[in-house]
Amino acid sequence: MWFRNLQIFRLADAWQYTSDELAAAMQKALFVGCGATDTMARGWAPPRVHAGNADELVFTQQKQQLIALCVEQKLLPTSIVRQYAADKLVDIEAAQGYKPGRKQIKEVMEQMTLELLPRAFTKRSLTYIWIDPVNRWLVVDAASAQRADDAIEQIKRSLGDLPLSLLKTQLAPATAMTQWLAEGEAPSGFVIDRDCELRAVAEERAAVRYVRHNLDSDDVRNHIVAGKAVTRMGLTWQDRISFVLTEQLQIKRLAFLDSLKEDAERQAENADDLFAADFSLMSGNLAQLLADLTRALGGEGA
Numbered sequence: 001m002w003f004r005n006l007q008i009f010r011l012a013d014a015w016q017y018t019s020d021e022l023a024a025a026m027q028k029a030l031f032v033g034c035g036a037t038d039t040m041a042r043g044w045a046p047p048r049v050h051a052g053n054a055d056e057l058v059f060t061q062q063k064q065q066l067i068a069l070c071v072e073q074k075l076l077p078t079s080i081v082r083q084y085a086a087d088k089l090v091d092i093e094a095a096q097g098y099k100p101g102r103k104q105i106k107e108v109m110e111q112m113t114l115e116l117l118p119r120a121f122t123k124r125s126l127t128y129i130w131i132d133p134v135n136r137w138l139v140v141d142a143a144s145a146q147r148a149d150d151a152i153e154q155i156k157r158s159l160g161d162l163p164l165s166l167l168k169t170q171l172a173p174a175t176a177m178t179q180w181l182a183e184g185e186a187p188s189g190f191v192i193d194r195d196c197e198l199r200a201v202a203e204e205r206a207a208v209r210y211v212r213h214n215l216d217s218d219d220v221r222n223h224i225v226a227g228k229a230v231t232r233m234g235l236t237w238q239d240r241i242s243f244v245l246t247e248q249l250q251i252k253r254l255a256f257l258d259s260l261k262e263d264a265e266r267q268a269e270n271a272d273d274l275f276a277a278d279f280s281l282m283s284g285n286l287a288q289l290l291a292d293l294t295r296a297l298g299g300e301g302a
Contacts, residue, residue, distance in 0.1 A: 001047075001066075001278055002261070003128065003141040006243075006251035007148035008290065010300070011136040012163030019060040022067070022131075025158045026057045031070040036118040038074065042154065045070035047128060048275050061276050064283040065131040069151050076113065076120040085112045127151050135287050138164060143252070167249060167290075170298030174247040177230035184216050186235060187296035193234030193242060198223045207231075237289050245293075260285065 017025070031043030047059045047068040059066040085108045092100050092108070100108070128141040129151055140148040156162045177196075186192045194213055198220075200206040208223055224230075231247040240260060244252040264281050268274035294300060 001128065001275060002254075002256055002282055003130070003139070003286070004254050005141060005143045006254060006286075007140040007142050007145060008167040008249065008251070009138040009140070009152070009164050010167050011131070011133070011138050012165070013136075014163035015133065015136070017133075017159070019058040019065055022065065022159075023057040026067065029154065029158050030057075031072075034072050034074055034122060037114055039076070039117065040071065040073050042069060042071045042150075044068070044154070044158070045126065047126075048272070059275075059279065061280050061283070063134050064279065065133070066279055066283075067129050067131070069127045069129065069154050070124060071127065071150075072122050072124045074117055074120040075123055076116055081109060081112050081116060084116065085109050088112065129155070130283055130286070132283065132287055135291070137287065137290060139286065139290075145248070145250070167294070168301040169249065169294060170301045172247070173245055173249050173297060174229045174231055176297050177233045177245065177247075178224060181215060181230050181233065182221060182224050187292075189238055189292050190296065191236045191239075193236055195232070195234035195244060196220075196230055197232040198228035199231045200226075200228050202227070237292065240285060241289055249297075256282065256285070 026044040029043050031045040032041060034041045044057055045068050046056050047066045048056070057067065085105070088108050088111075089100050089105065092104070127147060127150075130137070130139045130141070132138070140151050142148040142151065152162070152164065178198075180186045180192060181196065184192075192215060194215060195211050196215055197207060197209045199208075206228075208228065210220065229247075232244055232252075234242065234244050234253075236242045240257050241254065242257075243254045246252060260281055261278070264274060264277035267277040
C-alpha cells in the first residue's frame with residue numbers, strides 16, 4: 001500500500017466530506033467486473049480486503065482517508081482478433097466467390113472481437129487515493145497524469161462538483177532544481193541524490209541523463225551554463241524518503257526507508273494492524289514532505 005508515485009492536488013475549503021458521507025457517495029459507482037462483452041470496467045473497491053473489511057470503501061486513520069479505484073481490462077490483442085478474422089474471411093471468400101470488401105472486413109473484425117471477449121484474460125489494478133482533509137491534500141498514487149485524471153473523473157462522477165486543483169508553486173520546479181544543482185545545495189531538509197535529467201530549452205530539446213552519478217562536478221554545471229534546465233532530480237527528504245521530482249511537480253520513484261516500514265511492523269499484531277500502521281506512517285510523513293517541498297518551491301502560487 002505504500003505509494004510509489006504522487007500526482008498532487010490541493011483541496012479547497014469547500015471539501016467537507018466526512019468518511020461516512022464520502023462512502024455513501026461512492027456507493028453510486030461500486031466496482032463490478034467486466035461483463036461477457038465489456039472491454040473495461042471501473043468502480044470503487046475497498047482499499048483493504050482482509051477478512052471483515054469487504055464493505056469498507058473509505059479507510060480512515062487519524063483523520064486521514066484512503067480510497068481505491070479498481071479497473072479491470074480484458075486482454076485481447078489485435079493480432080489475435082486478426083488471426084481469427086482472417087480464417088473467417090477465407091471462408092466468406094470461398095462462399096461468395098470474391099474477396100470481402102472493406103466494410104465486410106470491418107464487420108468480421110467486430111464480430112470476432114465480440115466472440116473472443118468472453119474468453120479473454122482479465123487484468124485488475126487498484127489506484128489508491130489519499131485524502132488529507134486536515135492539510136488539504138488529495139494525492140493519487142499514479143505514474144501517469146492520465147491515470148490520475150481517470151481517478152479524479154471517477155470522484156467527480158460520484159460527488160458531482162469537486163473543489164480541487166493541481167498544486168502550483170511560486171517557483172517552477174525546473175527553475176528551482178536548476179538553481180539547486182548549480183549551487184550544489186538543496187533547501188533545508190533535502191539532499192540532492194545522484195540522478196538527474198537536463199534538457200535544452202531549444203526546439204530539439206536535447207537531453208542529458210545522469211544515473212547514480214556524482215552531480216557535484218564541472219561537467220554537470222557546464223550543461224547548465226550552456227542553457228540546459230533540470231527537468232528531473234533525485235532527492236532525499238529528512239533521511240526518510242527518497243524520490244524523483246519532475247518539472248511537472250510530480251513525484252516519481254517514491255521510496256520510504258526501511259526504518260519507517262520496520263516501525264510499522266513493530267506496531268502490528270495482524271494484517272489489519274499493519275495496514276493501519278503503514279497508512280498512518282505514510283500519510284504523516286508525506287504531509288510533512290509536501291509542506292516542506294512547497295516551501296522549498298517558494299510557497300503556493302495562484
